Amino acid sequence: MKSIAELEAIRQKTLERVAYRKDADSDIRVVVGMATCGIAAGARPVMLAFMDEIRKRNLQNVTVSQTGCIGMCRLEPMVDVIVPGQGKVTYVKLNPNMVPRIVTEHIVNGNPVLEYSIGASEDQ
């Protein structure tokens, strides 16, 4: 494997930062549908795009996790963004190009991108 010693440096760096970290209950959650339907529709590049964007912007209060099939397979890839106190926004039919805008406008600035949301999609 790649040099394990590099992990030690990452650990030190992280421990220095951890004091500034708020408790996890206040985290913004990004939940990606990762059942067979989501994966076949392209959920993996969408999930990795969220990870990349979060890393680029060094966002400390966002966690990315997965869920299974919620029964609306034709709308995959689907992602829920849950901001504590603001409820949940469900984004549908995502591709990686749509992710930076969601991160910038919704996660950073608090304004959901309604045109990507399930409400806008189902009104068409």
Next chain:
Amino acid sequence: MRDLSMHVLDIAQNSVKAHAKTVSISFTVDERDRLTIVFTDDGDGMAPQLLAHVTDPFTTTRTTRKVGLGIPLLLENAERTGGGVTIQSALGAGTTLTAVFDLRHIDCPSMGNMCDTLLTLVLLNPQTPAFVFTARGRGLEADFDTREVQRALDGVPLNNPDVIQWMRDAIEEEFKPILEV
């Protein structure tokens, strides 16, 4: 599924859902370009009744719909290349699934980005299960074990951004020469 890497991500999710503590995925490419992928987990395992019907698309453990396509799609793609899928499982004894693909067969799906699949599995399951990835072929060997990474990190989560980048580099450096040619 568009490519083999999507299948691997999908099939490995079955192990996660079956409460596995350790999931190992091994890839072997032989000299005739036959790819054997073995998934081994120590999860719940399957009773003989479920095992007998697990390749049936109308079998699923999910509750939202009555179809489950992960294994049937894998089986169809493997058989189209002259390969196949075998599954061994017993309740409480975990499950081993073996899929064989002939990479030279005209109907074989492309490999896809297998490194992204392996990384995604770790990122989506940062605590458990532990993942052990191995690849053998083309005269090369690749190994990745999340338990070794966790030991070195001593409490820092695997989905820490710097750790993600380290794992991405580690996986690509070793696995790409064997799996993405």
